[in-house]
Amino acid sequence: MAELLGYHVVFGANIDNSPPAPGGHRVQYGTAILSRYPITASDNTWLYKSPGQAQRGLLHATLDVHGKKVEFYNTHLAASSQADRMQQTAQVVDLMGTTKPGILAGDFNALPAAPESQPLQKAYTDTWAKSRHARGDGTTYPAQSPTERIDLTYAIRKVTPLLTQVLKDDPTASDHRPLLSKVLVTPSGPLAEEPSGARRDHRAPDDGGVGHPTGLGDRGTVRAARAGCGVRAACPPSAPPRPSG
Numbered sequence: 001m002a003e004l005l006g007y008h009v010v011f012g013a014n015i016d017n018s019p020p021a022p023g024g025h026r027v028q029y030g031t032a033i034l035s036r037y038p039i040t041a042s043d044n045t046w047l048y049k050s051p052g053q054a055q056r057g058l059l060h061a062t063l064d065v066h067g068k069k070v071e072f073y074n075t076h077l078a079a080s081s082q083a084d085r086m087q088q089t090a091q092v093v094d095l096m097g098t099t100k101p102g103i104l105a106g107d108f109n110a111l112p113a114a115p116e117s118q119p120l121q122k123a124y125t126d127t128w129a130k131s132r133h134a135r136g137d138g139t140t141y142p143a144q145s146p147t148e149r150i151d152l153t154y155a156i157r158k159v160t161p162l163l164t165q166v167l168k169d170d171p172t173a174s175d176h177r178p179l180l181s182k183v184l185v186t187p188s189g190p191l192a193e194e195p196s197g198a199r200r201d202h203r204a205p206d207d208g209g210v211g212h213p214t215g216l217g218d219r220g221t222v223r224a225a226r227a228g229c230g231v232r233a234a235c236p237p238s239a240p241p242r243p244s245g
Contacts, residue, residue: 007034012044012059012074031059031074031106038064045095048087053078058092070185071102071156077116079109085116093123101185102156107176109150124154127161127181135165140179143171151179158186 002009015029033039042061049055059074073096078084085108096102104124110117112126120126128138128149139146146166155161160183167178 002034005034005036007036008039009034010039010042010059010061012042012057014044014046014055014057029054030057031076033059033061033072033074035061035063035072040064040069047075047077047091048084049078050081050084053081053084056084056088058095060096071096071100073102073104073106075104075106075108077106077108077110082110082114082116085110085114089116089119093119096156098123098157100156101158103159103181103183103185104154104156105152105179105181107151111149112152120154124156125159125161127153127155127183128164128179130155131161131164131181133163135163138164138166138179140166140177141175143175143177146177151176153179153181153183155183160184160186 001007009032011028011030011032013028013030015027017027019026030044033042039061040063042059044057044059047056047058056077057075061072063070063072073092075088075092077088089108092104096104104120108117108120112121112129128134138149138152140151141148153164162182162184164179164181167180169178171177
């Protein structure tokens with residue numbers, strides 16, 4: 001997909017098994033971030049899992065937007081264990097912090113009002129709930145007739161939601177509807193001196209546990225995608241422009 005779009009991409013494998021047959025491809029499952037701007041560094045941290053649950057992770061990419069950086073995160077939380085999600089959302093907030101401008105997108109497998117969603121709701125801004133021009137009811141699942149708002153984007157410090165909407169295009173590519181958010185990002189400063197393209201993986205033990213962590217001046221846009229979620233961030237030169245549309 002990244003090749004077809006001409007985008008940069010980073011993938012975080014949360015499940016990585018040997019090929020089913022000699023010479024075959026490894027069996028991997030995880031999350032990805034696609035960006036029209038270069039990804040200068042990335043890391044994937046395995047999140048808490050209880051025995052019998054699938055491994056989940058938090059993928060993080062630092063994007064280079066005209067020499068300035070924006071932090072982007074993507075996750076997909078436990079589908080069948082609320083107890084695991086309680087641990088995972090708290091860990092996500094701990095890993096991301098609240099001091100740097102950034103964006104979090106994901107399939108959280110929980111409604112915004114659910115107990116496990118509260119660490120995220122309290123720490124960050126739910127872009128659909130706070131968008132100046134939110135459209136629709138925000139529900140994304142199931143794709144054929146959505147009733148649940150479990151795919152969300154969150155804005156982190158100095159990121160202002162402008163518009164968030166669920167796209168009504170053909171949903172056959174996924175069992176979730178695509179979610180698009182447009183946000184205004186305040187510059188966070190120049191890129192740190194870190195080797196270009198640096199990648200890191202931080203994994204939790206196979207029997208459960210917690211993975212350990214190892215990240216706009218010129219006007220432009222940042223677009224990244226995650227299995228049905230997209231974010232477009234408008235980046236002002238100095239003062240925020242008036243929202244368009």
